[in-house]
Amino acid sequence: MKTLLNAEQIHATIEKLFNNIVANVSPESNLAVIGIRSRGEILANRLTRKLEERLGYKIPCGTLDITLYRDDLHAPRSGAQPTVRTTEIEFDVNDKFILLVDDVLHTGRSVRAAMDALTDLGRPRAVRLAVLVDRGERELPIRADYVGLRVEADANELVKVHLVEEDDVDQVIIEHADDV
Amino acid sequence: MKKNAFQWTRKHLIGLRDLSREELEFILDTAEGFEEISTRSIKKAPPLRGKVVVNMFFEDSTRTRNSFTLAAGRLSADVIEFTKKSSAVNKGETLVDTARNLEAMGVDIVVIRHSAGGAPALLSRSINACVVNAGDGYHEHPTQALLDVYTIRQVRGRLDGLKIGIVGDIAHSRVARSNIYAMTKLGAEVTLIGPPTLMPPRVRDLPVRVSSRLDDVLEELDVINMLRIQFERMGGNPFPSVREYSHFFALTVERMKRAKPDITVMHPGPMNRGVEIESEVADGPNSVILKQVANGLAIRMAVLFLVNQAAMQTDVKS
Numbered sequence: 473m474k475t476l477l478n479a480e481q482i483h484a485t486i487e488k489l490f491n492n493i494v495a496n497v498s499p500e501s502n503l504a505v506i507g508i509r510s511r512g513e514i515l516a517n518r519l520t521r522k523l524e525e526r527l528g529y530k531i532p533c534g535t536l537d538i539t540l541y542r543d544d545l546h547a548p549r550s551g552a553q554p555t556v557r558t559t560e561i562e563f564d565v566n567d568k569f570i571l572l573v574d575d576v577l578h579t580g581r582s583v584r585a586a587m588d589a590l591t592d593l594g595r596p597r598a599v600r601l602a603v604l605v606d607r608g609e610r611e612l613p614i615r616a617d618y619v620g621l622r623v624e625a626d627a628n629e630l631v632k633v634h635l636v637e638e639d640d641v642d643q644v645i646i647e648h649a650d651d652v
Numbered sequence: 653m654k655k656n657a658f659q660w661t662r663k664h665l666i667g668l669r670d671l672s673r674e675e676l677e678f679i680l681d682t683a684e685g686f687e688e689i690s691t692r693s694i695k696k697a698p699p700l701r702g703k704v705v706v707n708m709f710f711e712d713s714t715r716t717r718n719s720f721t722l723a724a725g726r727l728s729a730d731v732i733e734f735t736k737k738s739s740a741v742n743k744g745e746t747l748v749d750t751a752r753n754l755e756a757m758g759v760d761i762v763v764i765r766h767s768a769g770g771a772p773a774l775l776s777r778s779i780n781a782c783v784v785n786a787g788d789g790y791h792e793h794p795t796q797a798l799l800d801v802y803t804i805r806q807v808r809g810r811l812d813g814l815k816i817g818i819v820g821d822i823a824h825s826r827v828a829r830s831n832i833y834a835m836t837k838l839g840a841e842v843t844l845i846g847p848p849t850l851m852p853p854r855v856r857d858l859p860v861r862v863s864s865r866l867d868d869v870l871e872e873l874d875v876i877n878m879l880r881i882q883f884e885r886m887g888g889n890p891f892p893s894v895r896e897y898s899h900f901f902a903l904t905v906e907r908m909k910r911a912k913p914d915i916t917v918m919h920p921g922p923m924n925r926g927v928e929i930e931s932e933v934a935d936g937p938n939s940v941i942l943k944q945v946a947n948g949l950a951i952r953m954a955v956l957f958l959v960n961q962a963a964m965q966t967d968v969k970s
Contacts, residue, residue: 495910537685546964553659556685592694
């Protein structure tokens with residue numbers, strides 16, 4: 473196991489993501505933030521707080537559970553049975569400029585599922601993707617608009633994001649699948 | 653750190669008697685995730701896409717049947733509606749043969765209601781498809797009880813320590829039976845209230861208190877579940893008259909004055925207004941009767957989803 477980002481570096485990386493987003497968001501853009509459960513939700517909350525502070529107005533923030541839209545629902549890659557949790561989006565997504573947030577971009581399948589789930593909720597004006605880490609090894613034609621950290625991880629490596637709200641510590645680690 | 657995720661392994665839901673507290677809570681938690689689907693503009697999600705659900709109803713039903721149809725549809729399954737009246741059952745085909753024939757058409761989940769207790773269990777041993785009990789005889793009606801406890805949890809936050817009264821025709825009620833299993837496993841204290849003639853045999857074997865006077869226990873109840881008198885299932889005369897029954901057991905405006913102010917009033921439907929419950933109470937501020945119906949949809953989506961998940965996983969393993 474190797475640490476890619478420690479707590480301090482995560483904060484700096486989120487700051488960088490935030491600055492890139494702010495630089496590209498026009499005040500009239502009708503922005504809303506949606507995090508993919510569960511680490512994306514936490515990052516979305518952190519980003520939203522920062523955005524609200526900077527922009528000076530309330531930004532709608534929600535959480536998307538993509539379980540029902542997964543393409544491996546019946547034969548999960550990890551072997552663990554997927555658990556359905558709640559989608560909590562209290563605002564109308566129609567015509568919003570949606571910033572979709574996840575922790576790690578890998579195969580692109582979660583993002584595909586998230587976009588399908590989002591489409592069932594309405595028709596956003598546009599969707600942009602922000603991720604803390606892009607680790608490569610894509611299986612679908614998907615890319616992120618805002619990336620905190622890029623790493624070239626091998627297929628047999630796992631990049632994991634731990635966040636205080638869920639895991640008691642802020643860190644990004646990389647480990648061999650065999651070690652797990 | 654999060655605890656290890658629970659694994660759901662049952663491909664049939666026949667009754668709640670054998671389910672653990674953990675399994676019951678897992679169904680309720682899963683149902684929470686399905687509630688949101690019914691609030692969208694597009695009320696559909698894809699997890700049962702390409703699956704076929706058959707509704708085999710050998711008894712009349714409005715709520716349960718429509719709820720299952722809608723639940724299956726919202727999960728993108730195809731639904732076959734099967735009724736006894738228009739089927740070959742009337743030509744002498746047995747239950748198992750009928751189900752096997754439907755299975756040959758590629759049915760994945762059979763939802764069955766039958767007047768004979770044990771019919772769903774028999775079916776689950778005879779076919780490969782998942783079987784979900786939508787009510788069998790006097791045995792169980794698991795999805796009704798699940799939506800009942802789901803509603804209580806939603807309104808009261810928990811079941812632990814709640815005092816729940818189930819009033820009326822317990823003997824003929826599969827709803828009462830499933831309710832007793834679910835509620836007591838989740839930590840509630842259940843009291844059955846009704847005339848002794850409408851108590852089931854061996855009621856002492858159940859983990860409940862029994863009372864033949866509603867007025868004796870009403871004041872202490874947090875939740876009261878009013879059952880319908882099932883005139884169609886009754887032989888003989890279990891009580892002298894409907895008026896006398898109402899006098900002792902109906903939930904009236906007068907009685908509500910003596911109940912706790914925040915008592916939760918439930919009814920599984922269909923109601924006989926004026927018999928077991930007065931209209932003012934059924935439509936009053938303590939009533940969660942329509943909430944129960946709405947929650948039934950989320951519960952049935954969760955059940956259909958979970959049995960299919962378990963079936964798919966056994967397929968993958970084998």
